[in-house]
Amino acid sequence: MYNERVMKEFAEPKNVGFIENADGVGKVGNASCGDIMEISLKIDNDIITDAKFRTFGCAAAIASSSVATQMVIGKTLDEALNIKNKDVVETLQGLPPQKIHCSVLAEEAIKKAVEDYRDKKNN
């Protein structure tokens, strides 16, 4: 069902965990749907210097979160906000149709983490 690229990412995900004193955290999904994705960011001067994730979900959800964290590190906040779910799918060289929603969760988790940072900064 999954291609080799997805399986590789699933078998050896990068950036697993939670950043202590994170500057922004985004958590999306819920357990009853079978997916919860949480991305935490370290942000310095509007640049994402570190990202970690924790995911309860299927192989596609884990692979998508792993890829998303790798994509945002080194990016500015605006660049991170521009990451679309299809970019995650492209990096993974494709996901099965019924698993596309996992890449959408990854996009949403990034957005939510950035928003969380901006909310905290503005208050």
Add this chain to the structure above:
Amino acid sequence: MNRIYFDHSATTPTSEEVVKEMLPFFTDIYGNGSSQHSHGREAGKYIDIARRQVADAIGAKPGEIYFTSGGTESDNWAIRGVLSGYKAKGKHIITTCIEHPAMIKTLESLQKNGLAEVTFLGVDSEGFICLEELKNAIRPDTILISVMTANNEIGTIQDIKEIGAIAKANNIIFHTDAVQAIGNVKIDVKEMNIDLLSMSAHKFYGPKGIGVLYRRNGIKLSSYMTGGEQERNMRAGTLNTPAIVGMGKAIEIATRDIDKNNKYVSELRDYFVAQVESKIDNVYYNGTKSNKRLASNANFSFEFIEGESLLLRLDLAGISVSSGSACSSGSLEPSYVLLATGRAIELAHGSLRFSFGKNNTKQEIDYCVQNLVKIVQDLRELSPLFLIKKGENKYV
């Protein structure tokens, strides 16, 4: 180590003894069993033998055995055949909400098109139906009660004899999907008052693509496939002689060895369950711990983990298991069987079925448990739910 196969409820390897029995029927005894000449009669003779082997295994008469393509066809035929055979009496059917999709999807579709009215009985936390609830569901226009002998996900074995007695007392046809049960549960159709029974050879070390519908003599059933006159005009299509011969041999062996295999496999299963429960925290055993469970079946929910990732990590470690039923994998739905037993939706997402077979060994179980412990730990470290539970997440 070779790959480990713990998914015998999905399918079993065809035993070598069975394959050996089948081989001559591809190249030597290749006649069409329905032909009148010697080639055909020769093949027909072996089909008769297989029919008797199947009949003997369940206490039926050979004339009550109809070969089909498998469990799904047998289930479809039983439902549709009874609906059309007993049209004058009504169209109400009583079944359970934990039947195989071959039953549930068929009944739902018939109900949607106004061709049947279906009552789906619920189950208790161990997967058993309530016999009082069954009795209360009976109506004057009830034409069929269909309850699976053993469940494919959690292995619960229903009280088929008692259900058969209830059906008989109320003059209602009783069908059971015994696809998971044959070879694992002793069945006597007369003693258990079974009118229709579905089975599939590949679940008991026979070939794929061949099954049987048992029909008690006298039960009105419309034909399913139309065409030639095979199977007493009830199921058209050239008989698959090699598969039929293989099925006959497989059911003969399964019946002969049932006690030996059940003892061996249940010991493996019990050892596995004890290991998992002692070495992994926050696991929930799904189904019953009583002996009214398939000897081969163990089903666990691992809290904080989603079943598919666990299945695929085990696969990477060389172990084949199943999450929910094989037919629902790839869908995003949690197990409807576990939801019916009252399991929380999160736990229904995180279930794994291990189904053991006669060729498995204790060493394989040890290897599996060792890997399972590590994989569960790894995936929990990945899971935000796990840390919430441990109270380490500051953002809850």
